[in-house]
Amino acid sequence: MSEQNTLTYARVNDDIIRMLDKPTFKWWALFLPTLLFVGFGLFCFIYQVYTGLGVAGYRHPVFWGVYITDFVFWVGIAHSGTLISAILFLFRANFRMSIYRIAEGMTVFAVLTAGLFPIIHLGRPWNFYWLFPYPNQRELWVNFKSPLLWDVFAVSTYLTVSSVFFFIGLIPDIAAVRDRVKEVPRKILYSVLSLGWKGSNWEWLHYTRAYLFFAAFATPLVLSVHSVVSWDFAMSNLPGWHTTIFAPYFVAGAIFSGLGMVITLTVPIRKIFHLEDYITLDNYDGMAKLIMLTSGIVGYAYGIEFFMAWYSGSPAEWGQFYYRAVGEYALFYWIMVVCNVVIPLPLWFKSVRRNIKALFIISIFINIGMWFERFNIIVISLSRGFDPAAWGIYTPSWVEIGITVGSFAWFFMFFLIFLKTLPAVSIAEMKEILPVPKKEAKTS
């Protein structure tokens, strides 16, 4: 940890709180476009609600398309955040310290984005609240047997828990900011948010406990949520959806894509805010290793799907996977394979793992690849069901693309705001991994 030796407690505060200084031109240049695209996405949605879902590219028999793809994609992104903050916390993996705050922020905003899509894709979105079990004059409840309802519970739980977790982690740092800032409005804001944190041994005592429990909860939660999402498909009887490996396959995929996104986000931040001393090459090395692992799992899943289809002896199953590889959508399929399995291969070399540029590029490809993975699973399976008379091809419409772009803008909008309002690296936890100041150490 050669670089960190130069770090002192004071400097940690300085560096990290400096990130919250007045937004620069660069920041605005990034922020305003996001607003623009969010606006466009909103317009598309309103247009769709007004005219009818037909403005999307949907057609018999492909009733789900880009929207659900986006949903799964964003939920996936969310996962690595919790993974890094919770699971790695339980494993006491120190390389998480510097990046977990960013990752958690990413989680919260990704879930926030994902949560929109189930509503956007509804035929009658104005009735979305019927999916919640609320007492109503019809004396009618919801169908707890439906995977979609599991989704409602899983995603809303995930959103709540991850944002609380995010907030808890922030309290001491907000206090630190509070003690720094002078201008009144911000002072008040941070005072309120810090809940009067003083860092007394009492507070730390309960705080550490609570944090541990949160981590302990978040861990099974993160696994369950993406399993549930995968069951949206696995619970059906559609060839290409109806498989038992979906849960682990999706979870691995989620972590894979999430880590990809973390790298995509942290690399520029690290550069812009000069956090080289905080987000170190070791951190990246650790993440890269995880990517190697998950990429391997995903690759294995791709392979085994074909084997199972062939081994099942069902013409529908085999027909489906044969079609994936050579049918109208073959291009998308192979994009997916290349991005998710082939391109990450260089990570087996340490030099690549520690090469920021390479990592950045690979991470971008991973994001693309994982989006297409979801697209392929959803669209290709649907376009070739059991009954050949009902086969059909789906192509997204401009509305769907508009809303998808809007969702990315929506995500980055929140993320940029986060960078300027909350400490993006955990101050307290950075200090934990610095050597404790002792008089003896000094004198002797």
Add this chain to the structure above:
Amino acid sequence: MSKDKKGGLKRRDFLKIIGVASGTAAVASSCSPPVEQIIPYVIPPEGIIPGVPNYYASTCRECPAGCGIIVKNREGRAIKIEGNPESPINSGSSCAMGQAALQGLYNPDRVRSPLSNINAEKLQPLGWAEAEKALTEKIEELRGSGKTGNIVFLSNNITGSLGNLVDQWMGALGGKHIQYETYAHEPLKEANKISFGIEKIPTYHIEKTDYLLSFGADFVETWLSPVEYTKQFSQMHGVKDKSVGRFVHVEPRASLTASNADEWISVKPGTEAILALGIANEIVKSGNSPNGGGGLRGLLSQYPTDKVSEMTDVPQEVISQIAKEFSSRKPSLAIGGGVSVTGTNATETLVAINILNYVAGNIGETVDFGDTLSISTADSFQDITSLVSSMENGDIDILFVYDVNPVFTLPKQLNFKEALGKVPFVVSFSSFMDETTELANLILPNNTTIESWGDYSPRESVHALIQPVMSPVFNTKSTGDVILSVSGQVQELNGKFTQTTFYDYLQDSWKQIWAGASGAGDFDTFWKQSLEKGGYYKDLPSKTVSVSPAVASLKFSEAEFTGEGEFYFIAYPSYKYYDGKGANKPWLQELPEAITTGVWSSWVEVHPDTAKKLGVEFGDFLSLESPQGVIETQVYVYQGIRPDTLSVMIGQGHTSYGRYAKDRGVNPIDMLPLATDAKSGGFAWLSTKVSAAKINKSEQFVQTQYTTTQHDRDIAQAISLTELEKGVHHEEHHEPDFYPPREYDRYRWGMAIDLQKCVGCGSCVTACYAENNIAFVGKEMVAKRRDMAWIRIERYFEESNNNAGFQTRFLPMMCQQCGNAPCEPVCPVFATYHNPEGLNGMVYNRCVGTRYCANNCTYKVRKFNWFTYKWPEPLDWQLNPDVTVRSKGVMEKCTFCVQRINHAKDLAKDEGRDVSDGEFKVACEQACPAEAIVFGNLEDKESEVSKQSHDDRGYNVLAAINTQPGITYLKKVTQDKA
């Protein structure tokens, strides 16, 4: 008169008659309802109870067959047409065209009032009084000038009272009444005259036959009386104690009828006669003829099998096999005279077929000259040609056009259009702005069949009544009334007609029928009975006929073809549009054509080899050129057509005739030369050769099924006859189940569909559209596979070892009402669920549109409302008030006509009993001409449906998924030689 914003309909007037006008148009959306008015009757009509349907028997006039229909009326609106079980012709069934007659009635492009251009450039609306006055003046003026002979009344084949009235009227005016039928079947008449001395078209008894040999007679589509003969065919071809009749179809292309044959023999166009004689010869040679060939041995001996074989491209063994079967499987029957194969030698062909029947001893057995078709009385094509020439010479001063569209249906070469221009005064009675009516000077729109009194006698034994089921939608008037009131105004004609309304005239003419009817009681009871039964039906003794010796000396030739092109050109009549009449009805446009599943357009059928040769693919455009004209249309590559033949469907290519028909597809009639059948003088439809060239244009071929094979999914299953005879055990499917099977107490609604009977005609599809308010979405939407049909007829071409090398299978696929439905558990809001009577309920107003149910539907039969689809007024008057009209964002699917189930249960409850078997029929079942669909209660072990679902041939589609469907399919029986 308060005018309605939309369409300028006198809504108020209408409501005055129809009374309570709420309901229908409400949609499954959660918005607050607008202020609704309830308009009471001023004077309540007899026997109409708002909310309770009334049924009126009437007669369908969409084609000359004249099927009996029952029209369902709610609050004064006709909302559904069904076959009349009393009618001896269709005995309860109906075809797609018949179902769609309602969209003629409510067609938004109907002529809404009389029009004339007498004192204006363009056609201007005017009142009836004016219009009739205008006509009267013209007539008087003409009579003044003494040129009385120059009036012609050109109509379709209108038998019965109106026909008589017109005859009388023309007689009084010294004019002529010419009855023009697009498909007049002159050769049939002529051939029978030659062979038996009877110039009539007999009725056939296909149901009695065990072996049917058809030379291009497309009886499933348009031939003579499709519904009747389809029904007979399904009886003959259906499974009766482990045996089935055999059907062999001879035609250059595999039409829908041919697709239902056990053998399709692809014959060289125009050589059917030779083939028939060859077969006859073979029979006589092998001594299988009961009458030993009579005096025809000599004639037949000129047609040795080898020679015939090479003339007709039909292998020798096939000929001898057919001969063997035809003579051994008694009773057998050979029929012919399909429009698409009517060549210059059509009469000879049909004589040859008669000979074949005679040689096999079928005359009198399965052909009945006792009861002959009245289409026999239609005038021949020669009369039309002579009419046209006299029009051109300016010998016609007034031409009345009634219910025919000669500008569209006559070949261009005849120049009818130009000739029409030479007629100073053209009066059209058409209710639609078709190509002919456009050119009329005075349009006196007639009521549609559903709005007017009348009668029609399609054959000697049937006098069918037409009664008004509702008051006219628009300001139209029945032609009979117009004639009578005009006659009243013309001086000379005063007192000619005692009656002032056509209704009186009708009754008077029925008094004669009543007189003829023995023991019918007094006239009023007779009249009432006839109205209830839809007409008066009598049995006629069958007549025995003998072949005239003249036949022996007849010369038989091959058909002649004009044009240098290398391809025979077949223009075949369509079971959707008939002669183009149906093209303005969205239901028919959106009904997928059985073979291609194409909609809303036309195409040319091309053999794969030919396509390769021409360098075109599915969806490319071909330019077909004959000496008479050029058409450019889309290619459908089809193995069911000879490589040297191209074929295009008749009915599209309108240049007028309303928004749904206009500028859609091409009209192959424009390609045809003015050739006639030598002997009968009838128009020869198959008489030209065309050249084809690829043009640089390609589009998506808009169809509803993009696959041709089953991809080993075993959806439309078949069983070989030998297996069937051996007797297979019906495998009751039992997958291991996690949960105990479901119990039902009183009802478990189910259905059985016999694939051996289903002919793929699609009348169930249209019936379903009509009953369930299913939206038609137009070509652009269908191109995106967004058609809303609840039933689709799946069409699969199967490898086969028959002569054709392939076999076509049809399978009507609708919601299977699964006992273990995949769609149900995935719905988060219980919008779809399993009801205690085994129905898979779909609650529109609960649906939020997650569409998971559709994704998880094994059979992909759920349709989603991508938009709120609209019915242009007054098409929406047809909507069934008992069925919710769906709005955007809602899933929908086949409900087993739950509204009918509930209605039946309601009636049963009034009488404190259970619903009994066959008490009611669901829409598709009711319509099916082949009686392939049976619906009923599976809990009732005696019901027809439970019997059939335990049939040896019974199976569930995709049973391995264990959805436990409520629909059992009965396997098709293949008779391929082993």
Add this chain to the structure above:
Amino acid sequence: MKKGTKILSIPLLSIFILLGFYFYNAESSDQGPKQPIPFSHKIHAGEDQIPCEYCHSFVDVSPNPGIPSVKKCMGCHQHIVGRDVDYDFDGTTINIKNEIAKVREYWANKEPIPWIKVNSQPGYLHFTHKRHIQRGFECAQCHGDVASMDQVSPAYNMNMGFCISCHTENAKDQEELTHLKDCLTCHY
């Protein structure tokens, strides 16, 4: 304070929901639409004691009760011209004679009277009066005491809860209950 709201919010929320639940089933406060002719059910059904079925004559044979034809109105009002007195019709003063004159006017012009629907159900609901009347329910059970209303107004807002609660109470046995709570009984 933060924590305070947190803790408070839960009971508050549930109270709101329950209130909403309550108000949903509460009786309708709708005044009823203004009709082309101020027809008083109070006079006809109340004072004159004309039974509902006399005018709404299809109620026991059809899903729709039926609205009396103008002819039916004239059946009585041929003879009953109406007293020339003012009448307080839900606050607005009307002259009975004049109002009845309007009816005769409609009859004279052979025009139907465009009444405004008071109780209307959405099109996706297929309610049948027939069944309910035959089962022996009083009109008042759903329509309230019409005989005491001048201008008829919906007595209850007839939402699904209204139907279901009644169905649940009145089901004879389990089988009927399942039938009465089966969606397809009313929604198709």
Add this chain to the structure above:
Amino acid sequence: MSDKQGVLGVFTYLDETLNAVKKLRDAGFKNLRVFSPFPNHEIEEVMDEPESIVRFFTLGGAMLGAACGVGFTVLMSSDWPISVSAKPIVSLPPFMVIIFELTILMGALATLLGLLINSRLRRNVPTTMYDTRFSEDKFGVMITCEKENVKDAEEILTSQGAEDIKFDGV
């Protein structure tokens, strides 16, 4: 509380802080409070406070959540039994998911509650007995004692190298 007073010593070095605490305790001072910019085990050991009771909140919340899960699914399903694809009205396998999610949700929320209550995070602005440097790089020891003992406390703190000492109530 006028007779009580608070004394706050600010330290740079952890070991000095801890020694100060030990000394103070030996000198008989009760209720001491230590401030630090980050959680630290040595502090915990020295202070040796009783085990945090947040865990009971967590447990309770989780159990309540599970109960709610079972309650919701079972009661709501049987309130209006609607049969889907031949599955029993109450079929636990699918309900497990709901139960699980609710367990997590309520458990987590209860934990949050537990934290807020126990660590007394009430006031939005800390008292005077706080030094902003605590959130940065300084440690602090706070003693609340009788007025007369303030002197001793101050002595011990300085002796242990407190670089700054604050009093409240003066």
